[in-house]
Amino acid sequence: MVAFIGLFRRDLRLALRHGSDTGIVLGFFVLAIVLFPLGVGPEPAILQRIGAGVVWVAALLAALLSLDRLFQTDHQDGGLEILALSSLPLELAVLAKCAAHWVATGLPLALTSPFLALLFDLDSGAIAVLTLSLLLGTPALSLIGSVAAALTLGARRQGALLSLIVLPLYIPPLVFGAGAVEANAAGAGGRAHLLILAALSLAALPLCPWASAAALRQALE
Amino acid sequence: MTAGGTIGATEPGADLAAVDLACRRGERLVFAGLSFRLAAGGALVLRGANGSGKTSLLRLLAGLIAPAAGRLTWGETPIDDDLAGHRARLHYVGHQDGVKPGLTPRETLVFWAALRGCGIRCRASMLDAALAAFALEPVADWPCRWLSAGQRRRLALARLSVMPAPLWLLDEPFTALDHDNQDRLERAIAGHRAAGGRVVLATHLPIEIGTAVGIELDAFAPRHSTAAGV
Numbered sequence: 001m002v003a004f005i006g007l008f009r010r011d012l013r014l015a016l017r018h019g020s021d022t023g024i025v026l027g028f029f030v031l032a033i034v035l036f037p038l039g040v041g042p043e044p045a046i047l048q049r050i051g052a053g054v055v056w057v058a059a060l061l062a063a064l065l066s067l068d069r070l071f072q073t074d075h076q077d078g079g080l081e082i083l084a085l086s087s088l089p090l091e092l093a094v095l096a097k098c099a100a101h102w103v104a105t106g107l108p109l110a111l112t113s114p115f116l117a118l119l120f121d122l123d124s125g126a127i128a129v130l131t132l133s134l135l136l137g138t139p140a141l142s143l144i145g146s147v148a149a150a151l152t153l154g155a156r157r158q159g160a161l162l163s164l165i166v167l168p169l170y171i172p173p174l175v176f177g178a179g180a181v182e183a184n185a186a187g188a189g190g191r192a193h194l195l196i197l198a199a200l201s202l203a204a205l206p207l208c209p210w211a212s213a214a215a216l217r218q219a220l221e
Numbered sequence: 222m223t224a225g226g227t228i229g230a231t232e233p234g235a236d237l238a239a240v241d242l243a244c245r246r247g248e249r250l251v252f253a254g255l256s257f258r259l260a261a262g263g264a265l266v267l268r269g270a271n272g273s274g275k276t277s278l279l280r281l282l283a284g285l286i287a288p289a290a291g292r293l294t295w296g297e298t299p300i301d302d303d304l305a306g307h308r309a310r311l312h313y314v315g316h317q318d319g320v321k322p323g324l325t326p327r328e329t330l331v332f333w334a335a336l337r338g339c340g341i342r343c344r345a346s347m348l349d350a351a352l353a354a355f356a357l358e359p360v361a362d363w364p365c366r367w368l369s370a371g372q373r374r375r376l377a378l379a380r381l382s383v384m385p386a387p388l389w390l391l392d393e394p395f396t397a398l399d400h401d402n403q404d405r406l407e408r409a410i411a412g413h414r415a416a417g418g419r420v421v422l423a424t425h426l427p428i429e430i431g432t433a434v435g436i437e438l439d440a441f442a443p444r445h446s447t448a449a450g451v
Binding site for chain 1 (some may be wrong): 309
């Protein structure tokens with residue numbers, strides 16, 4: 001437990017000190033979303049229609065930007081060997097790193113989304129559902145992303161390969177995340193979608209660290 | 222020197238032993254037929270040309286890679302049977318220092334101690350001792366990006382002192398160290414061995430480690446570098 005908290009705190013501290021990691025993710029998220037109303041034009045009906053989907057797609061792409069850093073620096077500077085030889089099982093080490101990654105990227109994305117949703121003239125109910133869907137879904141993005149980051153470790157064009165592996169895996173959170181807002185707008189309530197989103201994150205919680213740890217062991221060989 | 226403690230001495234019968242060890246990296250058989258026994262207080266110095274398998278042997282001893290053939294035991298137990306237990310009793314300091322530019326040496330050591338399950342209470346005194354062992358006090362609160370290569374190396378070596386472990390695996394530990402610090406490391410190794418600890422180290426330098434057993438890895442290189450069926 002001491003080791004788990006120690007790793008979580010170190011990764012978070014590093015993310016805060018190199019503010020650029022979180023800054024780039026957030027900056028990309030904001031800019032990508034702002035571009036849409038400019039490109040599509042000031043038609044409230046269209047913007048309301050596409051708002052949730054745009055915010056979710058931007059969140060996926062922004063999360064993708066930060067993934068290659070998840071294990072790369074540890075892999076390059078020998079920190080991964082120290083982790084593998086620590087008292088912490090590698091699966092839990094991955095979980096601690098994912099948790100820190102989520103706090104440094106997923107959480108800020110979810111918390112800025114209500115302000116960006118205003119650009120699309122979403123009503124307060126839709127904004128609440130959108131924010132909740134991001135809060136529930138972004139842990140899955142970090143966890144699923146860790147598998148792809150571990151698998152592509154040491155690959156020559158890691159970033160490009162990473163996006164090819166991870167984007168298809170991001171389809172379920174995208175469908176149910178954007179779907180929650182749509183269902184809410186249609187009067188059906190987003191509850192079912194949000195529950196499925198939470199289930200995705202919960203299922204990823206044990207499965208993804210396990211898969212990532214296996215890939216990391218391969219990278220250490 | 223506090224490193225090593227009495228942990229090694231509490232397991233008098235537990236020798237690290239290798240029997241007929243072989244190592245394969247990719248298609249290439251690096252070495253084969255390597256046997257040795259390392260008792261408490263013993264030291265093993267690995268020498269050999271580049272690519273003769275010094276790093277591979279150290280990683281193998283650390284349990285990071287599996288041998289292609291042969292057995293590796295601690296006492297009577299093969300280390301594969303208790304990998305977690307084996308990892309807990311060793312320190313591996315590789316080529317790379319694992320030092321993050323954004324953290325200070327003190328924070329780095331606190332993190333490394335935490336990875337070994339050492340909480341806040343047991344830290345302060347151990348930390349100071351570890352920093353002192355490699356004369357890192359003056360730079361303890363600088364960001365590591367300001368440190369020189371030798372200072373980073375010393376920080377990596379301070380990991381040996383911050384949490385005691387009976388087996389030290391050191392890959393070229395003298396690289397980048399100046400003369401004083403080479404002496405410090407030699408003293409640390411001597412202190413560790415005096416307390417019953419074991420050391421395996423790879424080096425090119427003509428360093429004298431008292432009563433150490435030397436292994437010339439070139440002698441274990443297979444005739445045909447792509448020998449199959451091992």
